Amino acid sequence: AQKVTQAQTEISVVEKEDVTLDCVYETRDTTYYLFWYKQPPSGELVFLIRRNSFDEQNEISGRYSWNFQKSTSSFNFTITASQVVDSAVYFCALSAGITGTASKLTFGTGTRLQVTL
Amino acid sequence: DTGVSQDPRHKITKRGQNVTFRCDPISEHNRLYWYRQTLGQGPEFLTYFQNEAQLEKSRLLSDRFSAERPKGSFSTLEIQRTEQGDSAMYLCASSLGRGQETQYFGPGTRLLVL
Numbered sequence: 001a002q003k004v005t006q007a008q009t010e011i012s013v014v015e016k017e018d019v020t021l022d023c024v025y026e027t028r029d030t031t032y033y034l035f036w037y038k039q040p041p042s043g044e045l046v047f048l049i050r051r052n053s054f055d056e057q058n059e060i061s062g063r064y065s066w067n068f069q070k071s072t073s074s075f076n077f078t079i080t081a082s083q084v085v086d087s088a089v090y091f092c093a094l095s096a097g098i099t100g101t102a103s104k105l106t107f108g109t110g111t112r113l114q115v116t117l
Numbered sequence: 118d119t120g121v122s123q124d125p126r127h128k129i130t131k132r133g134q135n136v137t138f139r140c141d142p143i144s145e146h147n148r149l150y151w152y153r154q155t156l157g158q159g160p161e162f163l164t165y166f167q168n169e170a171q172l173e174k175s176r177l178l179s180d181r182f183s184a185e186r187p188k189g190s191f192s193t194l195e196i197q198r199t200e201q202g203d204s205a206m207y208l209c210a211s212s213l214g215r216g217q218e219t220q221y222f223g224p225g226t227r228l229l230v231l
Contacts, residue, residue: 108159
């Protein structure tokens, strides 16, 4: 069985602060994918990033960066110089199984980020 | 490219009524997924289709729920004899259909059962 834990329920920061959202996952599969999605108040889940279990390279995309560490089963997400538009609920998700087969996403409970002026 | 679309965006119904939701995936996406999201929780998987074939169903999908994708394009999710516990956001996602690829989500249908 797969499990994703996002221990931070809600985080509040002031604009321009850096913020890190934590994600810890559990799976017995050796092949898996990790995702981050953003859910703004409108409700639509917006894809941010996907990493596979064989690629532990950290990634930076603009103000966003991701730190994938298999040793601690973590896939953390950092927003640098946060902006009010970053306010949303952020979900970490896991997809595991044999490569080539479709796999459902297992989501964490989400972290609500509130960025204020 | 047009994204995943869902209709209606909101639905209010009385307990015991039947409701049907529609999802139109991104064109050329072979896989289509349904998820349910309740307040304060992450989405939970309900079922998925590869073209017109329904290949997996969650235990969350009771007998009152049925999903179809008759021509391998759009999909419908029907809930019969709705209960207050069915109140949730129903999300549809689609993907290309080549292994563990990214799922792209629609705006969801928010259901309220009175």
